[in-house]
Amino acid sequence: MNTSHSPPENSIGSSTLEQHITGPHWEPPEIPNATTYWRCTACGHESIHETDLYRPTFHTDDCEVHEC
Known part of the structure; x- marks a missing residue:
C-alpha cells in the first residue's frame, strides 16, 4: 500500500476543502x-x-470546514 498520497494527520477531508477553498488568488x-x-x-x-x-x-x- 502506498501512503505517500495520504492526507496529513489531523487534516480536513479533501471533499470539504474542494467545496470551500479557492485560489490561488493574485493580489x-x-x-x-x-x-x-x-x-x-x-x-x-x-x-x-x-x-x-x-x-x-x-x-x-x-x-463549516472546521467542523469536519
Whole structure:
C-alpha cells in the first residue's frame, strides 16, 4: 500500500476543502510585494500558504470546514 498520497494527520477531508477553498488568488500589482493567496469561502480566512487551509485550527470555530 502506498501512503505517500495520504492526507496529513489531523487534516480536513479533501471533499470539504474542494467545496470551500479557492485560489490561488493574485493580489493587485499595485500592492508592494504582491503575492498569491488562498481563501476559505466558508469563514473568509486567507493565507499565502495553501497548507494552512488544511489545518482545522486555521478556520473559525463556526466554519463549516472546521467542523469536519
